[in-house]
Amino acid sequence: MDPRSEVLLRQPDYFQGEVLLVGLPPDDVLGRLPNAHGWCWHAGDQAALEARFAGRVHFGVDVPARAFDTAVVYLPKSKELSDYVLKAVAARLPNADVFLVGEKKGGIEGASKQLIPFGKPRKLDSARHCQLWQVTVVNAPQAPVLADLAQHYELALEEGPLNVVSLPGVFSHGRLDRGSALLLEHLDKLPSGHVLDFGCGAGVLGAAVKRRYPHNSVTLLDVDAFATASSRLTLAANGLDAEVICADGIDAAPMELNTILSNPPFHVGVHTDYHATENLLQKSVKHLKKGGELRIVANSFLRYQPLIEEQFGACTVKAEGQGFRIYSAKRR
Numbered sequence: 630m631d632p633r634s635e636v637l638l639r640q641p642d643y644f645q646g647e648v649l650l651v652g653l654p655p656d657d658v659l660g661r662l663p664n665a666h667g668w669c670w671h672a673g674d675q676a677a678l679e680a681r682f683a684g685r686v687h688f689g690v691d692v693p694a695r696a697f698d699t700a701v702v703y704l705p706k707s708k709e710l711s712d713y714v715l716k717a718v719a720a721r722l723p724n725a726d727v728f729l730v731g732e733k734k735g736g737i738e739g740a741s742k743q744l745i746p747f748g749k750p751r752k753l754d755s756a757r758h759c760q761l762w763q764v765t766v767v768n769a770p771q772a773p774v775l776a777d778l779a780q781h782y783e784l785a786l787e788e789g790p791l792n793v794v795s796l797p798g799v800f801s802h803g804r805l806d807r808g809s810a811l812l813l814e815h816l817d818k819l820p821s822g823h824v825l826d827f828g829c830g831a832g833v834l835g836a837a838v839k840r841r842y843p844h845n846s847v848t849l850l851d852v853d854a855f856a857t858a859s860s861r862l863t864l865a866a867n868g869l870d871a872e873v874i875c876a877d878g879i880d881a882a883p884m885e886l887n888t889i890l891s892n893p894p895f896h897v898g899v900h901t902d903y904h905a906t907e908n909l910l911q912k913s914v915k916h917l918k919k920g921g922e923l924r925i926v927a928n929s930f931l932r933y934q935p936l937i938e939e940q941f942g943a944c945t946v947k948a949e950g951q952g953f954r955i956y957s958a959k960r961r
């Protein structure tokens with residue numbers, strides 16, 4: 630059981646009604662709270678939850694339409710995202726309770742201040758290195774409009790400007806990552822055909838490649854529904870057409886690809902991100918046609934080259950700069 634859920638379950642009296650668990654982990658909390666429902670935007674967590682609690686978890690970027698008496702928000706990593714989901718549930722709960730639970734190392738103490746606009750927050754419990762906060766919503770906010778929270782920036786590409794749109798919680802929200810910038814400088818001589826942008830975030834790589842090589846078909850894939858929603862907005866903002874898939878890991882990607890491009894997920898201490906990247910490096914060869922290429926950018930200190938060589942036989946460093954490397958490997 631996730632420690633945040635353990636803390637909730639120490640206060641069961643608050644959670645017997647129709648409670649909405651927002652950004653819940655894929656643990657047994659729904660099994661322990663029979664009237665609870667979930668709202669999830671991580672495709673891997675959603676698949677795990679759906680397998681055990683079919684029909685009880687809403688997937689996507691919008692608050693579920695069904696009615697609920699109270700809501701518990703599991704504190705997301707991004708402040709912009711917690712602001713959005715807190716407002717989205719508080720708007721639906723005038724004079725009812727909203728709870729916020731999170732780990733101390735995740736900044737729950739500071740994040741509890743995000744409840745102040747709704748009423749007077751109080752700390753209900755502190756255990757398992759987590760805190761549980763509660764507020765009765767006396768000042769219900771307006772329901773937030775997600776599109777209004779999007780950030781827009783423009784990239785000057787050889788082919789003309791590319792508008793990038795990112796939603797709260799998406800990697801490198803509102804600005805281009807340095808690693809991705811380096812990869813954008815090295816999109817030359819890609820095998821043409823079907824290109825996958827793995828871990829697409831706001832869709833900057835996939836959109837740029839579609840803009841540069843319009844005859845290619847492009848698929849963008851990310852595990853996070855806010856990322857895939859952003860990618861769709863980025864494609865639309867530039868009049869580009871591509872497939873967007875929200876799914877967990879390379880296994881869900883099409884086969885017979887000509888190119889896989891990625892700035893793969895990497896976060897210190899987050900096991901699932903290592904797993905997704907290891908899996909990408911191990912399995913991408915199977916998703917490529919003969920002669921197809923994996924081209925990725927990664928922090929120079931990450932030892933990806935031997936992992937890629939194991940699968941592809943050879944892997945070259947195409948470029949290096951500002952602490953990043955571009956690796957390229959072709960299926961023989």
Ligand SMILES: C[S@@+](CC[C@H](N)C(=O)[O-])C[C@H]1O[C@@H](n2cnc3c(N)ncnc32)[C@H](O)[C@@H]1O
Nearest residue numbers: 800809828829830851852853877878892894905
């Ligand atoms: C370093 S970011 C790169 C984002 C974007 N390509 C860019 O260049 O700005 C890595 C992305 O991988 C996604 N990701 C993490 N785990 C994943 C998984 N298991 N399957 C698919 N995508 C994943 C994250 O949501 C994130 O958007």
